[in-house]
Amino acid sequence: MPHAFAKPALLALVLAFAAAPAFADPLADNVAAIDPSIREIRVPGSWEKDGKKGLYRVVLSRSGDGTSHLFVQWLVLGADGTPSLERSIEIAEVAAQKLAVSDFTTDLENGLTVFVAIAHPSGDDPASYELIVEDDGSYRFGPASN
16 A cells, blocks of 8 residues: 555645745846836946956836936946946936937947937937946037038
8 A cells, every 4th residue: 555645745736836825036026127118128237447357238118298317327346246337327318308318329449439320300309329438437418420
């Protein structure tokens, strides 16, 4: 009768594992927590200043009325290579002018430059803008010079 206990034991084992809490995946939890208004996140490259090294991150979000919000972030890399947020700035002119950003590209030749394309510019409004970001967080934003 050794098999008489096999089925109940197997059933008990299956139920025990089914009832056990699943271990959360912190990375998956962080990805799931990204705000749905975030349309794009890009990491165009690295920066180095005052003995610190890190990465630039550009974040584009869009509100319900279609207005875009553009952010530039500096991620600093710890000794183990783990990034943490050093600074974050919003490019206020994008939202203030109610621009709908359709795309952007970046260049790192002389610091961070972001070229911003606008969806459906009206009248004489520019179809593209240029953002030049300085190491100290200051920036210049205006119609592209091309």
